Amino acid sequence: MDPVRNPYAPGAGQRPPELAGRDGELQAFDVVLERVSRGRPERSLVLTGLRGVGKTVLLGALRSAAVRRGWGTGKLEARPDASLRRQLSAALHLAVRELGVEGVAARERDHVLGVLRAFAERDAGTGARLRDRWQPGIDVPAVPGRADSGDIEIDLVELLRDVAGLAADTGRGVAVFLDEMQDVGPDDVSALCAACHELSQERLPLVVVGAGLPHLPSVLSASKSYSERLFRYARIDRLDRAAADLALQVPAKDEDAAWTEEALAAMYEATAGYPYFVQAYGKVAWDVAPTSPVTADDVRVAAPEADRELAVGFFGSRYERATPGEREYLRAMADVEEPATDADPVPSVPTSAVAQHLGRKPQSLSPARDALLKKGLVFSAERGRIAFTVPHFGRYLRGQA
Numbered sequence: 001m002d003p004v005r006n007p008y009a010p011g012a013g014q015r016p017p018e019l020a021g022r023d024g025e026l027q028a029f030d031v032v033l034e035r036v037s038r039g040r041p042e043r044s045l046v047l048t049g050l051r052g053v054g055k056t057v058l059l060g061a062l063r064s065a066a067v068r069r070g071w072g073t074g075k076l077e078a079r080p081d082a083s084l085r086r087q088l089s090a091a092l093h094l095a096v097r098e099l100g101v102e103g104v105a106a107r108e109r110d111h112v113l114g115v116l117r118a119f120a121e122r123d124a125g126t127g128a129r130l131r132d133r134w135q136p137g138i139d140v141p142a143v144p145g146r147a148d149s150g151d152i153e154i155d156l157v158e159l160l161r162d163v164a165g166l167a168a169d170t171g172r173g174v175a176v177f178l179d180e181m182q183d184v185g186p187d188d189v190s191a192l193c194a195a196c197h198e199l200s201q202e203r204l205p206l207v208v209v210g211a212g213l214p215h216l217p218s219v220l221s222a223s224k225s226y227s228e229r230l231f232r233y234a235r236i237d238r239l240d241r242a243a244a245d246l247a248l249q250v251p252a253k254d255e256d257a258a259w260t261e262e263a264l265a266a267m268y269e270a271t272a273g274y275p276y277f278v279q280a281y282g283k284v285a286w287d288v289a290p291t292s293p294v295t296a297d298d299v300r301v302a303a304p305e306a307d308r309e310l311a312v313g314f315f316g317s318r319y320e321r322a323t324p325g326e327r328e329y330l331r332a333m334a335d336v337e338e339p340a341t342d343a344d345p346v347p348s349v350p351t352s353a354v355a356q357h358l359g360r361k362p363q364s365l366s367p368a369r370d371a372l373l374k375k376g377l378v379f380s381a382e383r384g385r386i387a388f389t390v391p392h393f394g395r396y397l398r399g400q401a
Contacts, residue, residue: 001289007251008283013056016279017251021243022058025234029062029209032232033069036173036205043229044196044208046181048216049236050346051390052276052314055211058236059177062209066175072098072167075177080374084188085152088176089120092163093138095174105169112166114143119159122148153191160195164204173205181210182219183376193224200230211236213389214346215379238273238345238391247278257292266299270306272345274391276314281306315396321375329368330377332357333386334397347394348387 007017025047035042045062047055059075066073074091078084093116101109117138142148147159167174178184184192192208199206210216210231220227239247245264252258259267267285271277285294285302322330336353340346351369355362369386372378377393378386388394 001257001286001292001294003287005255006283006286007255008248008279008286010276010279010283013060015057015060016054016247016275017254018247019054019057019061020247020250021239021275022054022061022236025058025236026061026065028234029065032207033066033071033173033175036207037069037171039203039205041200041203042207043200043232045210046216046220046231046233047209047211047236048214048233050214050274050388052274053236053238053391054275055236056179057275059179059209059211063175063177066173067098070172072096072172072174073177074174075179077179078181078183080183080185083123084184084192085123085155086120088156089116091176092116092159092174095176096163096166099167099170099172099174101166101170105166108166108169110140111143112162113138114140115146115159115162118142118144119147119155122150122155152187153194156191156195157198160199160206161202161204164199164206167205173207176206176208178208178210179212180376181212182216183212186223189219190223193220193227193230196230197224197226213376213379214387215381218381239275239278240273241268244268244271244273244278247275248282252286252292252294257286257294259294260296262296263294263299266296270299270303272340272391277310277391280310280314284309311396311400315390315393318377318390318393319397322372322377323368325368326372326375326377328358329354329365329372330388330393331397333378333388334394337388337394346387346391348381348385351384351386354386 009016029045032042032045047058049055063073063075072095074095076087076091096109096112096116117140121142147155149155163174196208217233220231244267248259248264248267267278267281271281281302284306285299288302289295289298319327319330332354333349336349336357338347352362355365358365373380376389379389380386
């Protein structure tokens with residue numbers, strides 16, 4: 001069929017034409033926004049899941065919902081080598097601008113922007129060094145003595161309280177969307193939890209929506225024991241068969257095309273319902289299909305090409321980031337990994353089994369394992385066990401061997 005009209009969109013964080021299977025999360029967030037706007041108690045939200053399940057896409061959809069209600073929003077992506085202070089400053093600056101306050105409230109807005117500038121510049125240095133490190137675009141002077149103590153926990157609580165107070169004066173709220181939340185540093189994540197705790201107690205209209213890998217809840221719990229009650233956790237998983245079918249059928253229908261029932265079944269068998277795989281296989285199947293409807297034979301012809309593209313762009317790019325010693329550890333994980341099942345779609349393996357497979361002592365493999373954890377290629381949801389952050393990564397490695 002015409003590749004120009006191909007509706008499928010495999011890409012990092014790229015919203016698919018049909019956001020299937022996420023209605024529950026979208027509706028729940030609408031309730032959060034309404035409750036917070038009315039001054040009712042509500043928790044911030046944390047989305048967890050493997051790579052390729054659509055966390056970033058869902059984060060964008062939730063942000064759009066907040067924008068439609070007139071909230072101020074800001075989004076940032078945490079990096080393990082960067083302080084939260086500067087990135088959060090840029091996100092909150094955008095959120096304050098989106099509130100669009102005027103008149104008398106503009107004076108309060110300028111005060112909040114001054115506090116925000118003081119917060120951002122606290123660790124930035126002075127003179128030329130300051131200009132090189134941060135260009136906030138805030139044309140009001142910094143407010144001394146507020147959110148600039150140098151203690152990130154104290155400063156963040158003061159800053160978010162002022163930003164939320166400004167939002168409350170407008171009758172709206174502020175939502176901060178934080179992707180790759182597991183990469184926030186220990187001090188910063190502790191400060192963020194403390195700030196969310198203060199805001200929830202005071203019922204101020206500011207919520208944080210974080211997204212990260214499956215071990216993110218344990219990262220938050222290690223930071224603050226009350227984080228288990230501070231956030232509402234939502235596990236973002238692969239699509240069920242009905243949702244996966246919708247993700248393929250609705251975009252095709254918009255282009256006057258269709259899929260046979262047998263083709264949909266073959267697609268689900270190939271993709272296991274993972275949203276990124278659904279888009280990747282769907283795009284290739286559309287291109288190889290001569291006419292509508294797409295058939296099971298078209299899917300079988302498309303599968304090898306889709307696998308090759310995934311091997312380079314989705315799996316291979318991650319594998320290339322690993323050192324030879326880390327790749328040895330990854331291959332050993334793949335060799336001892338149990339097959340995925342419906343009950344356990346993300347199989348984990350004992351670290352002792354990896355060591356035994358390699359004929360090494362577990363302590364000697366700790367550097368490789370820790371490096372893989374920092375690179376986000378594996379995660380540890382419980383002590384003594386390890387799993388891939390990317391679905392089907394073990395299958396890919398076994399195929400390469």
